[in-house]
Amino acid sequence: LWETPSGLINSIGLQNPGVQHFIDVELPEMLELKQKYGTVAIANLGGHSEEEYVEGAAMLSESAVDIVELNISCPNVKVGGMAYGVKAEAAGEVVRMVRAACKKPLMVKLSPQAENIPEMCKAVEAAGADAISLTNTFQACAIDLEKRRPVFNNIFAGLSGPAVRPIALRMVWQAVGAVNIPVVGLGGIATGRDALEFIMAGAAAVQVGAANFANPRAMETIADEMAAWMDKNGVKTLDEIRGCARNAE
Template sequence: MAGMCLLMLKTNICKVEFKNPVIAASGTFGFGEEYSAFYDVGRLGGICTKGLTLNKKEGNKGIRLHETRAGLINSIGLQNPGIDCFIENELPKMKKMNTVIIANLGGGSIEEYAEGVKKLSESEVDMIELNISCPNVKSGGMAFGIKSETAFEVVSKVKGYCKKPLIVKLSPNAENIVDMAVKCCEAGADALSLINTFKAMAIDIYKRKPVFDNIFAGLSGPCIKPIALRMVYEVCKEVNVPVIGIGGIESFKDAIEFIMAGATAVEVGTANFINPMVCLEIIDGIKKFMEDEGIKNIEEIRGIARR
């Protein structure tokens, strides 16, 4: 039965085969090593690395995480060792984990994105996830993923250097996320992942000032799930590339909702901080649901809520 369930859950994204549709989301799973202390991370469909940049980043100063009702606000600032260090030191260890490796890439300029993609394309990562929620330092700090025209420009440029399947991660802060998705596909995106965090803030009433040094930060967690689900549903209706659903997923029921909305796979993020075993529980829950409902292949329910 176990072997049959594994077969039923196999998922294909851009000719890359995943054991199942559950992926650990960027920024919440490190490079997988920490979670290996809890279970065999090779059971996951894939691991998306923490956000990488061309050069090493120390991240933001001050408070970086703040809990809010049904969610988490983060201001990490893409702290990471840089692409070269990742390829030399972290990627060899990740390859031994026996799961799909997706490199999440950020940048402050189109040139940084392009150079990062060149380096990652020559490495052993399986896919690249382009984080266009990063602030464009040459345009006053507005994120690349706010205006469709800017996103089209960066994706077009990056695609010319990319030798791996390119996933573009969309921001819910976009002016029009459906138009953004369509433009990214026209620019060459092989797949899309959505959504990234919402722009948010918190105020310390005793210190009489914002909690975060940068004032604004990113909201994730179960509070955003209904909005994320709606956006995935809308985008899946308008594009013909695989879509990875992200946003507040913390149970197998949440994951199945995204799949029924049209997602090919899901990424689980904040829930890993609450329960390090959550990804496995979601995988097992999907299997049990399929067995109970007489579903032989997960393709039977993909997008079913849109038919």
């Protein structure tokens, strides 16, 4: 991890103990939280080949998770490491294969490196996605002045946090206008007002990532701030303001 004035750069990748360990050890803890807070359990699935995606999706399909989130920002080893999320054709193909193996609702997490966000959204919708989430981290670079070299061995790494929020919001706006399935917004959300911007752009829900590093209770704070704004402005449900900013189009 490398902190910037307006976010975090990470080169952690998708390190994890595997799908079976998640199902056996981590999912039971998630299900306890699900019951306590009345929410849903979502599993984020990555892979480096179509076969890995399909195998993981099939395993999760038989588990107690409510939704499978397919992370297509992973590099495709068959095409020289280019991420599945760059080209709409490659994304559509892997989503089709996973859809055939997965009985759970399928949400596809998009990369900001996609060549064309609206076309990418349409491709994964046509391939069977039930929802879309975006955006993943943006490629960035940092230099260590004392060592006089890039901070990360791979040189480029993923930027998240407030710096990316206006760009992520633009991409969510484009996605909502391109498809007829729910769009979940993420990217730099750190306050209730941030989250409400995404809702007004048409997002069905939001996700929070980097803000949790600065404040482990960030999601509670964001929810409280959203509720306070709604009370102040006489808004009873998010549906009253969802997509309202699009009326200006």
